[in-house]
Amino acid sequence: MTAPTRRQQRRPVVLLRPVPGRTPIHDLWAGTKLLVVAGIGVLMTFYPGWVVIGAVAALILVAARMAHIPRGALPSIPRWLWFLLILGGVTAAFAGGDPYLHLFGWDAGLGGLLKFLRVTALSIVLLGLGGMVSWTTNVAEIAPAVAKLGRPLRALRIPVDDWAVALALALRAFPMLIDEFRILYAARSLRPKPVLTRRRDRRRRWALEIVDLIAAAMIVALRRADEMGDAITARGGAGQISAAPSGPKRRDWIALAIVVAVCGAALALELTVLGTS
Known part of the structure; x- marks a missing residue:
C-alpha cells in the first residue's frame, strides 16, 4: 500500500x-x-x-x-x-x-x-x-436554546436574540466553508506547476499561491453569505432563527x-x- x-x-x-x-x-x-x-x-x-x-x-x-x-x-x-x-x-x-x-x-x-x-x-x-x-x-436547535438561556439578560438590554442569530449563522457556515476550502485546495493541487530551480522563485511562487487561495476563499465566502442572506429573507428574516419553540x-x-x-x-x-x- x-x-x-x-x-x-x-x-x-x-x-x-x-x-x-x-x-x-x-x-x-x-x-x-x-x-x-x-x-x-x-x-x-x-x-x-x-x-x-x-x-x-x-x-x-x-x-x-x-x-x-x-x-x-x-x-x-x-x-x-x-x-x-x-x-x-x-x-x-x-x-x-x-x-x-x-x-x-x-x-x-x-x-x-x-x-x-x-x-x-x-x-x-x-x-x-x-x-x-x-x-x-442539530445546529438549528442551538440558536433557540441560547435565546432561551439568555432571556434573563434581556432586562439589562443585552441583545441576546442578535447574539443567538449570529452564533447560529456562524455554526451553519463553518462546515460549509470548510468543504468549500477543501474543494479549492484540491482544485489548486490539480493545476500544473512550473518547474522552478531557483529557491527564490519557489518562495515567490509559494507566496503567490497563498494570495490566490486567500482571494478565492474570500470570494467563495462572500458568495455563500449572499446565498444564505437570500434564503433567510425568503424564510421570514433572521428573527425566525431564534424564535423557534425551545x-x-x-x-x-x-x-x-x-x-x-x-x-x-x-x-x-x-x-x-x-x-x-
Missing part, C-alpha cells in the same frame, strides 16, 4: 454534523447540553483532578454508548501529533518533582510527567465533550441531575479522600 493511499484513508475531523439517529442523547434539549458543557468546563478549570477527569470521561463514554456514536466519527490521529505528545512527555519528565520513584539508588521525580499526563487527559476529555455536543445536536423537558432535568450527582461525588472524593493534588 502506497503512502498516498494511506493518506486518503485517514478520517477527517467532522464537526457540527450530528450522527443520524434518535437516541436519548439526541433528544435532549440543546440548552441542557450547553449547560452541561459550561458547568463541566468551570468545574475542571478550578478542580482538574484525576477523579474529576475520570468521572467526566466515564460520563462521555456512557453518553457516546447511548447515542450510538460509531468509531468512524472519530478522526484519525496523525503521526506528528504522537511525536509531539511523546516529546512533551519526555520534556516534562525532566522537571521532576514529587512523587519520586526509587530505582537502583536513583530517585526519579515523576511530578512533571504526571502533570503533563493530567493536562493531556484534560484536553482529551474537553474535546470529547465538545464532540458529543457536535455529534448529537425548552427543557423531564428527561433534561433527569440528565442534569445525573451529571450534577456524578460530578459532585467526584469532587467530594477528590477533596476529601484523595486530596487536592
Whole structure:
C-alpha cells in the first residue's frame, strides 16, 4: 500500500454534523447540553483532578454508548501529533518533582510527567465533550436554546436574540466553508506547476499561491453569505432563527441531575479522600 493511499484513508475531523439517529442523547434539549458543557468546563478549570477527569470521561463514554456514536466519527490521529505528545512527555519528565520513584539508588521525580499526563487527559476529555455536543445536536436547535438561556439578560438590554442569530449563522457556515476550502485546495493541487530551480522563485511562487487561495476563499465566502442572506429573507428574516419553540423537558432535568450527582461525588472524593493534588 502506497503512502498516498494511506493518506486518503485517514478520517477527517467532522464537526457540527450530528450522527443520524434518535437516541436519548439526541433528544435532549440543546440548552441542557450547553449547560452541561459550561458547568463541566468551570468545574475542571478550578478542580482538574484525576477523579474529576475520570468521572467526566466515564460520563462521555456512557453518553457516546447511548447515542450510538460509531468509531468512524472519530478522526484519525496523525503521526506528528504522537511525536509531539511523546516529546512533551519526555520534556516534562525532566522537571521532576514529587512523587519520586526509587530505582537502583536513583530517585526519579515523576511530578512533571504526571502533570503533563493530567493536562493531556484534560484536553482529551474537553474535546470529547465538545464532540458529543457536535455529534448529537442539530445546529438549528442551538440558536433557540441560547435565546432561551439568555432571556434573563434581556432586562439589562443585552441583545441576546442578535447574539443567538449570529452564533447560529456562524455554526451553519463553518462546515460549509470548510468543504468549500477543501474543494479549492484540491482544485489548486490539480493545476500544473512550473518547474522552478531557483529557491527564490519557489518562495515567490509559494507566496503567490497563498494570495490566490486567500482571494478565492474570500470570494467563495462572500458568495455563500449572499446565498444564505437570500434564503433567510425568503424564510421570514433572521428573527425566525431564534424564535423557534425551545425548552427543557423531564428527561433534561433527569440528565442534569445525573451529571450534577456524578460530578459532585467526584469532587467530594477528590477533596476529601484523595486530596487536592
